[in-house]
Amino acid sequence: MLTTRPRGTSDIIPGEVEVWQYLEREIRRICREYGYSEIRTPIFEHTELFLRGVGDTTDIVEKEMYTFIDRGERSITLRPEGTASAVRAYLEDKLYAGPHPVKLYYIGPMFRYDRPQAGRFRQFHQFGVEVFGSHDPSVDAEVMAMAMDFYSRLGLKDLALHINSVGCPTCRPALRQKLQEFFRPRLGDLCPNCRERFEKNPLRIIDCKEGRCREAGAGAPTTIDCLCSDCSSHFEAVKKHLDLISLPYQVDSCLVRGLDYYTHTAFEIMAKDIGAQSSIGGGGRYNKLVETCNGPPTPGIGYALGMERIILAMKNQRCPVPGISGPDVFVVTAGKAAASEAFRLLFKIRGAGISADKDYQDRSLKAQMKYAGKNGAKFVVIIGDEELAQGTVLIRDMSAKEQVGISSDQVVGYLLDQ
RNA sequence: GUGGGUAUAGCUCAGUUGGUUAGAGCACCAGAUUGUGGCUCUGGGGGUCGUGGGUUCGAGUCCCAUUACCCACCCCA
Numbered sequence: 483m484l485t486t487r488p489r490g491t492s493d494i495i496p497g498e499v500e501v502w503q504y505l506e507r508e509i510r511r512i513c514r515e516y517g518y519s520e521i522r523t524p525i526f527e528h529t530e531l532f533l534r535g536v537g538d539t540t541d542i543v544e545k546e547m548y549t550f551i552d553r554g555e556r557s558i559t560l561r562p563e564g565t566a567s568a569v570r571a572y573l574e575d576k577l578y579a580g581p582h583p584v585k586l587y588y589i590g591p592m593f594r595y596d597r598p599q600a601g602r603f604r605q606f607h608q609f610g611v612e613v614f615g616s617h618d619p620s621v622d623a624e625v626m627a628m629a630m631d632f633y634s635r636l637g638l639k640d641l642a643l644h645i646n647s648v649g650c651p652t653c654r655p656a657l658r659q660k661l662q663e664f665f666r667p668r669l670g671d672l673c674p675n676c677r678e679r680f681e682k683n684p685l686r687i688i689d690c691k692e693g694r695c696r697e698a699g700a701g702a703p704t705t706i707d708c709l710c711s712d713c714s715s716h717f718e719a720v721k722k723h724l725d726l727i728s729l730p731y732q733v734d735s736c737l738v739r740g741l742d743y744y745t746h747t748a749f750e751i752m753a754k755d756i757g758a759q760s761s762i763g764g765g766g767r768y769n770k771l772v773e774t775c776n777g778p779p780t781p782g783i784g785y786a787l788g789m790e791r792i793i794l795a796m797k798n799q800r801c802p803v804p805g806i807s808g809p810d811v812f813v814v815t816a817g818k819a820a821a822s823e824a825f826r827l828l829f830k831i832r833g834a835g836i837s838a839d840k841d842y843q844d845r846s847l848k849a850q851m852k853y854a855g856k857n858g859a860k861f862v863v864i865i866g867d868e869e870l871a872q873g874t875v876l877i878r879d880m881s882a883k884e885q886v887g888i889s890s891d892q893v894v895g896y897l898l899d900q
Numbered sequence: 901g902u903g904g905g906u907a908u909a910g911c912u913c914a915g916u917u918g919g920u921u922a923g924a925g926c927a928c929c930a931g932a933u934u935g936u937g938g939c940u941c942u943g944g945g946g947g948u949c950g951u952g953g954g955u956u957c958g959a960g961u962c963c964c965a966u967u968a969c970c971c972a973c974c975c976c977a
Binding site for chain 1: 901902929930933935936937938968969970971972973974975976977
């Protein structure tokens with residue numbers, strides 16, 4: 483072997499690809515039902531899009547981006563997430579000029595330079611949705627509901643929806659100040675990481691998973707304590723809408739997502755039993771992001787899930803995946819002379835829209851039958867010297883274990899009737 | 901970026917205190933049945949034991965290094 487696949491990437495091979503195709507089918511179906519249209523954006527973008535969009539103090543931007551200089555000396559980055567590109571396209575392709583809200587979805591690979599572990603890869607796949615142009619809290623609820631609906635369609639259970647409000651530029655400064663006042667005397671108790679966050683983004687301290695920071699943060703002011711009246715009433719309305727459709731959730735005032743663009747609503751869906759990387763999807767509102775990208779003031783909300791993690795959860799919970807069927811017909815030959823006729827017949831059968839295959843390994847009749855059986859062929863068409871001489875073939879129904887002889891020009895018609 | 905674990909056939913794994921020619925199951929191929937699949941039986945192919953050093957009369961086994969993978973921290977989907 484010349485080389486292996488790069489670290490943190492994977493091949494999706496036959497036998498595994500079927501669950502991906504199933505997921506993609508279900509994604510397209512639910513998106514159509516909820517009124518989302520697909521958008522496909524480039525896999526790489528100008529680096530500045532993510533610096534501005536995702537936020538240059540985030541871990542993603544600081545240490546996880548695949549950034550390189552192209553031959554035209556432009557700084558290019560393999561997209562680490564989908565929202566920034568969607569916002570860029572919303573502006574660049576002037577989607578803001580059309581009717582609102584604009585509801586988009588995407589499926590595709592994302593890239594983050596992390597140490598791989600269970601449920602975490604350097605190239606991974608996200609399905610995400612974005613809604614531009616509505617402040618309505620019912621949209622927040624609908625995005626969460628759609629996510630939960632999607633999981634339940636796949637048969638996933640035991641998921642927890644955590645929600646929070648992270649405030650807006652009106653209430654952030656007050657929260658920031660309160661947090662700094664609270665943590666200033668406890669700075670020594672915090673992890674080195676959080677000591678840096680103290681200046682840059684004190685909000686993140688209450689979201690830190692380190693034991694010492696959790697202890698130091700006990701009793702710290704929460705985002706919810708400091709919400710301005712707009713944020714507060716929006717959050718109450720979101721919860722009301724979730725209640726209206728009886729969607730269970732838990733308020734987690736420590737939930738602060740790692741992307742800078744979130745305002746108001748933030749949420750995350752957690753799964754047990756998929757390892758330490760238990761977040762199976764997350765999102766939130768980003769009412770200032772379009773402006774940050776030099777667009778007109780436009781509210782937005784989005785959500786994304788990691789497809790690898792979904793598949794992991796589905797495996798662990800033994801969720802059924804629709805089976806893949808073998809070819810409808812397998813053409814088997816006995817004797818060299820029959821091969822030409824079999825090849826001609828194979829294409830006639832395929833020409834009628836029936837899936838059909840044959841042996842390519844010069845195997846014995848018995849081995850061909852075995853191969854056909856293993857591949858799940860529904861019917862086997864058998865041609866040997868005798869059939870060739872008589873202008874007939876045998877058609878064997880594999881599950882019924884019965885076979886009939888018919889004239890070779892009636893084969894397609896016979897198969898179509900089955 | 902930090903820590904722990906693992907590496908033997910295509911896959912899952914045995915391999916004792918270092919000791920003859922490194923095994924099993926599954927998978928693959930063939931035969932039993934010279935024209936008929938799933939079951940059974942028999943046989944076969946396939947391994948520089950991750951890589952590079954070292955210790956030893958002798959290393960899959962012990963030591964060192966290295967790489968890859970897995971898991972966790974962190975971060976996130």
